[in-house]
Amino acid sequence: MTVTTPASVDWDAFTHALDGIEVIRDLAQVTKLSKDYYTYSPILVAQLDDKVGDVVVRPNSEAEVLKVAKLCVQQRIPLTVRGAGTGNYGQCIPLRGGVILDLSKMQAVKWIKPGAVCVEPGAKLIAIDKQTRDIGWELRMAPSTYRTATIGGFMSGGSGGIGSITYGQLRDRGNLNAVRVVTMEDEPRVIELRGDSVHKVTHAYGTNGIITELEVPLGPAYPWADIIVTFDDFMTAARFGQALGESDGIIKKLVCICADPIPGYFAPFRNVISVGKHCALVMIAEPSLEPFGELVKEFGGEVCHHKPAQDAGKGSMLMEYTWNHTTLHARSVDPSLTYLQTLFPYDAELKLLEHMYQHYGDEAMMHVEFIRVAGKVSPAALQIVRYSTPERLNEIIKYHEAQGAFIANPHTYILEDGGRKTIDPVQLAFKEQVDPYGLLNPGKMKAWDMR
Secondary structure, rough: OOOOOOOOOOHHHHHHHHOOOOOEOHHHHHHHOOOOOHHHHHHHHHHHHOOOOOEEEEEHHHHHHHHHHHHHHHHOOOOEOOOOOOOOOOOOOOOOOOEEEEEEOOOOOEEOOOOOOEEOOOOHHHHHHHHHHOEEEEEEOOOOOOOOHHHHHHHHHHHEEEEEEHHHHOOOHHHHHHHEEEEOOOOOOOEEHHHHHHOOOOOOOOOOOEEEEEEEEEEEEOEEEEEEEOOOOOOHHHHHHHHHOOOOOOOOOEEEEEEHHHHHHOOOOOOOOOOOOOEEEEEHHHHHHHHHHHHHHHHHOEEEEEHHHHHOOOOOOHHHHHHHHHHHHHHHHOOOEEEEEEEEOOOOOOOHHHHHHHHHHHHHEEEEEEEEOEEEEEEEEEEEOOOHHHHHHHHHHHHHHOOOOOOOOOOOOOHHHOOOOOOHHHHHHHHHHHOOOOOEOOOOOOOHHHH
16 A cells, blocks of 8 residues: 555644644745755655655654544554654655654653663753763763764664674664554554564664654763874774774774775864874773773874863764764765765674775775674774766675675665665564554555565
């Protein structure tokens, strides 16, 4: 069944029926709140530029979400859930109009205890950490959009980030304790999912449930120092990153390696990182700085920037030059640039990474984030690509895959065509149960449209 917004919707009556709940109908605002950072991809720009919702609804509570869900089901109006819109693949862009459900007003931190926090989906990550650090804990991982991203959006559309070098990826068991989800049935319900069941809705782009509450595990909050180390040779920098990731006694939160000429896109650090150098951007717990210094010495690196934890809130945050912020800064200089997302298989010698670095040179500039995958430290690259044509981009993707690298394609808004590559029968079965009319973010889940 193809879902489209019924032409007969009386939006005046719809707004009246939601009396007391904020409804935005101004076209400029609705258009703005229908978008994310899909513009990183020239392919998605062509597909998504004209897609907007009809109205935006901003509930304050789970009870209001239930009211909106029931009205949309009654009138068969598609509903697309939105956090802060910091995703990159059009996850929150409504393909078939309808209601944008903006959860940014639901931002309460309901409780905090050692090792866990319970929050509403619109809570910003930085705001959560501000409270949890008071008792010595912090979120285990965050995207580079840490200042603006919401926890619900991160869990629904993200995969990992700063902290993944220690805790792996969001989909790993133990990185989300529980969620409360509102369904889109004739009589919407609230369902609590715990343990492995949370993955029915994580990284599903809001296609099979509206998350209204999350119980998230925390990690110890360390005083993190921001450090940049430069190297004359890229593979030396990469091997340093691998060694740092595998140094279990050194407490770290970020290990990012950028090949020349990428550091030249980082405006605040142009006078810090010498031209032609390759660099490591890292976050190290201050009690680990001495052994970290020994590792730098072993690999012949040079520390050119060191911001102590006490100055973390001043000026540029190093994390905002890593993960997909690296792409953002590069595109601010050259908007024709785009990117890929590549997971290289574990290899202590980094042979495939070295091959791709040599094979593509400046056409696919090497940017690597070291993460923990199944207990092993592996390079996950977000290469910055000099875009020419869709055909050439596809050639680069196919070559990587033929050599044994996994590409999470950032140039598609289809859930299964991006990172998953296969249909998830658990997520499909849950959608059939809780969204029988296919109203949630229609057009994003291939399994639903093919069933």
